[in-house]
Amino acid sequence: MRSLLWAGLLLAGSAGAATIEGQVTLYLDGKPLRPEEAAEAVVYFRPAAAVTVPAAPPPVEMVTLRKQFSPRILPVTVGTEVRFPNQDPILHNAFSTSKDNGFDIGLYGQGEGKAQRFDHPGYVRVYCNVHHSMVGHILVLDTPYFVRPDAQGRFRLKDLPAGKGDLVVWLDRATPWHAQLVAGKAEAQAVKLELAQKKIPPHMNKFGKPYGRSGDGGY
Template sequence: MRIFLTFLLALPAWAMAAGLEGRVSLVVDGKPLRAEEAAEAVVYFRPAAVGPLTPPTTEYVMSTLRKQFEPHILPIVVGSVVRFPNQDTILHNAFSTSKDNAFDVGLYSEGEGKQVTFSQPGYVRVYCNVHHSMVGHILVLDTPYFTRPGKDGRFVLADLPAGRGDLVVWHDRAKPWHIKAEPGETAPTDIVLDLNLRRIPQHMNKFGKPYGRSANAAY
């Protein structure tokens, strides 16, 4: 027994990694949505001590398609590159005035679009300066431990570092759900998010002015 305990103490933190799991449900006006709609949520674990991050070498993509940003919600890590291709045959724009991650790729036609590097953690709302109803959401995380619920609403975060940290469930139409959790110790959790925020947030165009009807009508 003493030999086994000594062996455990000698293991590095990653060797004793564990996980967290649970199920996410969404409700609107007290009525539950289909289980598969929870796949839009982002579940992430932020350890108490966050080490240096290595962003992926490949780019992420948020397209403009049928006058929508696709995907609607995109989780990435700090330092990641996102390209904004246009798959419609009309003009689009992608911009954000979000703190620390503001950008504007300009007006662009069908094609590959431009790249943007997101160097700071935070929530980035993406809009089109041509179409008021277009909104996308980029969640720039300072932790590599994130996932999306499956079609049954269940999620598993595996191979997490030992020790307590923050378990967060995020959705663009709900207040983030949050608890202190410890991988391997915290029991599976049932989480209910109340989608009580607007689908299209009130916003101005990239010049800080109201959208004109003529701009939307032209497309």
């Protein structure tokens, strides 16, 4: 019985000890960018076997500061509540028309702002109805295994369940990169992303109409 118990403990430990490593390099017009440019990307692993996402993830923030959403790209797990504090001395808004995760927290001034809970996996593009140039990105994941590359573009996902799964590297201006591999047995991944999309995509306001001339007015 004791040997069986130790065998079970060793298997449990090895099941969560797999890692996946790699390097993300961004390209613009075929030319590589500085390594730190890749730090905004999101790298996540979706095991083939079902995984458990925390039932009540801790709340996180996407701040409005200097007429920008910060962080510009925010990865969260399903069920996370995101608050939108306003640190500018002007009015802001945060809304999205994304499928299953659409919301509108209204017009609000400087302060802690309102919160929105995201219960469906998917990509949420966030806009401000006051300022056309404000664009944020929330990636709602159904896996707890995600990480951001460091200032050299390197990433390391650790404590993964060993086995098959799908590795994805996501950035708003590039086509997502996919690879099916086996966690714990995969070689280091060399990921190349070509930036082919605009940082501020064409969009309407929350009423489906063009922004007015004052949509990006100063303080």
